[in-house]
Amino acid sequence: MNHREAESFLSDFRRRLVEKGADGSANDLNTKYLNLLVQYEKMIEEVKLTKSSHNPVEAKDILASFSRDEGLKFFTHEYDRSVGTFNYSKHIEKSSDLFQKLITSRREYLNKETYDRLWGFTKGTFFKTYGHSIQMAWGNTLLKDWCEANSEIYPSKYLLPKYIQFADKGNRSIKYAYFNDVINRFKFDIQLRTDDPWQTLDEIIKKGVNSSGLNTDFNLQPMPRELKNVDLFIDTVQIKSALSNFFEWIKKNKTRSTDLSVCLIDNADTYELDIKHLGSYVSWEPYAEKWNGLSGDLKTVRDILQNVCDWQMHVSTENNCRYTYPYLTRHQSINQPVQPTLISDWNADRDVTYKLILYK
Numbered sequence: 001m002n003h004r005e006a007e008s009f010l011s012d013f014r015r016r017l018v019e020k021g022a023d024g025s026a027n028d029l030n031t032k033y034l035n036l037l038v039q040y041e042k043m044i045e046e047v048k049l050t051k052s053s054h055n056p057v058e059a060k061d062i063l064a065s066f067s068r069d070e071g072l073k074f075f076t077h078e079y080d081r082s083v084g085t086f087n088y089s090k091h092i093e094k095s096s097d098l099f100q101k102l103i104t105s106r107r108e109y110l111n112k113e114t115y116d117r118l119w120g121f122t123k124g125t126f127f128k129t130y131g132h133s134i135q136m137a138w139g140n141t142l143l144k145d146w147c148e149a150n151s152e153i154y155p156s157k158y159l160l161p162k163y164i165q166f167a168d169k170g171n172r173s174i175k176y177a178y179f180n181d182v183i184n185r186f187k188f189d190i191q192l193r194t195d196d197p198w199q200t201l202d203e204i205i206k207k208g209v210n211s212s213g214l215n216t217d218f219n220l221q222p223m224p225r226e227l228k229n230v231d232l233f234i235d236t237v238q239i240k241s242a243l244s245n246f247f248e249w250i251k252k253n254k255t256r257s258t259d260l261s262v263c264l265i266d267n268a269d270t271y272e273l274d275i276k277h278l279g280s281y282v283s284w285e286p287y288a289e290k291w292n293g294l295s296g297d298l299k300t301v302r303d304i305l306q307n308v309c310d311w312q313m314h315v316s317t318e319n320n321c322r323y324t325y326p327y328l329t330r331h332q333s334i335n336q337p338v339q340p341t342l343i344s345d346w347n348a349d350r351d352v353t354y355k356l357i358l359y360k
Helices: 003-019 031-051 056-064 088-102 104-109 112-123 141-149 179-189 201-212 225-229 236-252 296-305
Strands: 127-129 132-134 166-168 171-175 259-266 270-278 310-316 322-328 341-344 351-359
Touching: 056 104, 056 351, 088 104, 088 112, 088 141, 112 127, 112 179, 112 236, 127 179, 132 166, 179 236, 201 225, 201 236, 225 259, 236 270, 236 296, 236 351, 296 310, 296 322
Parallel strands: none
Antiparallel strands: 127 132, 166 171, 259 270, 270 351, 310 322, 310 351, 322 341
């Protein structure tokens, strides 16, 4: 029984009790029916928590389906002879069933923005990338018409009409001339890759630093070379959005310090990415309600990174105490308030660290 069926049953159960003279209160229900009522109420609550929980490993596996032969590979890879010749209608028909099986049925494991991006690219006429929308996707009738006129040819070489080649009128440096450019943008949106030196994790961080203005006001220590080698499936658009927020927060506190460092720890199953505002600290009471992640900027970033990666903050206070705030932990509900943990009651080296846990 799913949560909607449970809710329907519970509603009908209460109605029948009222018809029999019960007022629906615990005092008026016998033990048997009360236990049944509690059971279904608990089921509904558990399902609601599941749908708001954080599952980045499952999300990673869904994104990887765009690289697997039995998955949605041919949205991003050309057909080879072992598969046969390309046919647009058959491809769309087959992939529609796969999309339902591999993505829609597991939608609760995806960030809303991620799901919308996957749906837009594979089934819609446009999709959103970081900072702009791309007005071409697999569901666009212009692409369909080209495929029908050029049978058995994969549409990577389809030349986009000039009026949609540029991402927006305000930034004509972003250009998508061929459909292959669109495909590549999508591939970089769902995976940290190493085959383009301008799209690697270190470049993403550098661009975020530059666009936020930190490159002129802050001293950024040399970043680890290993950042160039990070290769994993993850929604990079959401990562860029989160980093943008971190850099804005750091910029607001530049009077406390202008030193910045980036660290990477390579674990067996994860990478730990630390953005450190060295010498900085917070003046808030550590247990204040504004820290619980249920409102404001913290809630915004929590929503951005749900089902993308884990997120913690390690902060120093004015009196040199150090706390950690686990805003996103695997299988944690994002609707639960976050409680801090005291790491140290004295630490002379102050900093505010934004820690992202990326799953391999």
